[in-house]
Amino acid sequence: MIDKIKHRAHELFPGIAIAGLVAISAQFLNEHYGAPAMLMAILLGMPLNFLSEEKRTADGIAFSARTLLRIGVALLGVRISVDMVQALGLPFLALVVAGVLATIGFSLLIGNLFGKDRLFSFLSGGAVAICGASAAMAIGSILPKREHAERDLAFTVITVTVLSTLAMIFYPILTASLGLDRDATGVFLGGTIHDVAQVVGAGFSVSEETGDLSTLVKLIRVTLLAPIVLIAALILRKGTEPGAARPPLMPLFVVAFLILATFNSFGFIPEIVKDAASQVSRWALLAAIAAVGMKTSIPKLLEVGGPAIWMVVTQTVFLALFVLAGIWLIG
Template sequence: MAATALEKFRLLFPGLVIAGLVAVAAQFLNEHYGAPAMLMAILLGMPLNFLSEETRTAAGVDFAAKSLLRIGVALLGVRISIDMVQTLGLPMLALIASGVVATIGFSLLVGGLFGKDRLFSFLSGGAVAICGASAAMAIGSILPKRPNADRDLAFTVITVTVLSTVAMIFYPVIAGALRLDPEATGVFLGGTIHDVAQVVGAGFSISEDTGDLSTLVKLIRVTLLAPVVFVAALILRRSVEPGAKRPPLLPGFVIAFLLLAALNSLALIPASVQEVASQISRWALLAAIAAVGMKTSIPKILEVGGPSIWLVVVQTAFLAAFVLTGIWLLG
């Protein structure tokens, strides 16, 4: 048993080390130059595409792209608690949840106009609606195996991360031009920007209170990742052809996410453990995204085409308009 585990570790080690090194480089660029770490991880990984086919590294790269992803998403649960959800009040919670549902539904409706199938529309719409790269990778892990799945995932991660960075810069300006109060601004930023890091950057660029609120709203959106993945897995199980392998009804990493969130809500996770788990989650997701980049061919990414970019742009604009309209109606 121990020998088998050691052999597996030796098989995975080279690819895992390379994915880890790419993650470290991406974090370095983030800390020293302000570049989005997730975007840097996938862009630095893509030129190393040949390593995903190299015998000595292929297994480790594949493990990083799949298993590390699930570990990272599961550990996001330590940042969620029921107290966070209760802080905002029912009307704002309803707005946040309906924004997620409406954006995914809108994506499924308009995807065909851009020449994309429902799976791609759901992948990109879920990434926009929930939490950017993390959501894209979680949703991608439950979708049926199909040609160009890695390409579509990499494209979605890159596009939502770039748009999230653009939103971080311009959404505070839009909030100021619309003369939104600090609470409304926090809800707008947290309810519309794709990635957590960019929400933090946008919110705290205005004020500490706005930063705290926008981060809270964003983490509530992250909470919705679990039910969205669950419902999607349920639908996908029904839609597969007889005899084909069905996705699990509730993936193990989603169960772990919910369990950790429940433990955190009961104050059973010490702050020190929470901090360590958050850091492990971040590094696991960075390494996983680096591995996704390594499994992605740059020429294949270019095959996705302009309509796909415009689809994600339209999804982003829809979510922003939906949340702004909700804030206006709620007064």
């Protein structure tokens, strides 16, 4: 048994090491030049596509793209607690949940208009609605295997990250021009920007109080990742054709996410453990997204086409208008 584990570790190490190096490079660019780490990870990984077909590195890259991803998403649970949900208040909580569900539903409805199937619509809609790249990768891991799965995932990650970065820059200007107060601004930024890092950047660029609130709202959206992935897995499992491989009844990383969130809600997780788990989660997701980039062919990525870009833009605009309308209605 030990020999098998050693042999497997020996097979996986080169690919995992390369994914880790790309993740470190992406983080360096983020810390020194302000470039989005997730976007940098996938862009730096894409020119290394040939390594995903190299015998010595292929297994480790595949492991990073799938298993490290699930570890990273599961560990996000340490950042979630019931107290966070209670602190927001029922009206704004309802708005955040409704925004996520409405955006996913809207995405499924408009997919045909842009020539995309329901799986791509759910993938991109979930990424826009919940938490950007992390949601895209979590949703992508439960979708049935299909020919262009990795291409669609890479496209979605790149597009939502770029749009999230643009939103980080322009949404604070928009909220100021609309005259939104501190609470409304925090809810809007946290309820509409795709990635956590960009929400933090946008919120704290306005004020410390706005940054705290927008981050809270964003993490509540992250909380919805687990139930939505679970429900989607059940639906996909039910709709699988007889004899075809079926998605798991309950993805283990979703179970782990919920368990960690429950433990955190009861105060069972010490701060030092939460900080360590958050760091491991971030690095696991960075390495996973780097591996996804390495498994993505640039010519194939270009095959996705302009309509798909406009589809994600439309989803983003819909979510922004929905949340803005909700804020005005709540007053």
